[in-house]
């Protein structure tokens with residue numbers, strides 16, 4: 001989490017480009033996204049700027065001050081907060097129509113934290129509200145390549161790869177001990193940001209079960225091109241899957257502790 005709080009990637013995420021699946025999601029779920037929407041880990045406002053075009057109210061949250069400043073600059077109509085998505089207590093119960101978390105923002109969390117965040121998202125969504133997010137696909141993990149090949153970098157850019165090798169080796173040495181493989185998920189130190197972070201990987205069906213365990217029903221799972229990934233499919237050629245989940249069950253009441 002310390003890596004993200006530094007906000008060093010603000011340039012990397014400062015653009016307005018949408019991936020095909022994000023365009024599909026914004027169009028297909030326009031009605032739910034037209035209400036009160038919270039974007040988690042908004043970054044520099046890449047998706048926030050599109051949410052603002054059609055929503056009654058957009059709230060956005062990011063842990064990095066530089067990201068918050070940039071997001072607020074490009075999206076003056078949004079309310080952008082600096083904060084940790086592991087604490088959603090500033091948002092009232094049932095106060096939102098949709099929560100959006102694209103580009104794998106929930107994958108920065110461990111398994112226990114992820115479950116607790118899903119519970120908090122359920123609390124702040126109205127009954128039938130939507131959670132739309134993406135996550136690294138465990139079905140793709142076998143294609144990530146060996147750490148050695150990844151560390152060597154891109155053979156088409158040998159000088160750039162060589163220059164980054166010491167940093168990559170240092171990050172890999174520091175982060176690899178966090179890797180683990182469990183029945184329902186894996187934590188992997190992939191090549192993103194030169195191995196400086198670990199990510200949560202989960203298969204489509206495990207994600208559906210996890211959502212069910214936290215009071216959500218899966219509406220749809222899509223690959224990066226916006227194609228439906230059906231139950232049982234691995235989508236082994238797709239590194240990231242997007243999920244649309246509906247909050248089910250009764251409304252949550254705020255419990256006031258005296």
Ligand SMILES: C[S@@+](CC[C@H](N)C(=O)[O-])C[C@H]1O[C@@H](n2cnc3c(N)ncnc32)[C@H](O)[C@@H]1O
Nearest residue numbers: 004013041042043046062063064084085103108
């Ligand atoms: C992969 S980037 C995605 C940025 C943006 N959603 C986009 O798609 O362009 C992840 C973002 O999540 C933010 N982030 C990471 N951990 C966070 C946390 N615990 N709470 C809030 N934001 C966090 C990072 O600062 C970063 O801006």
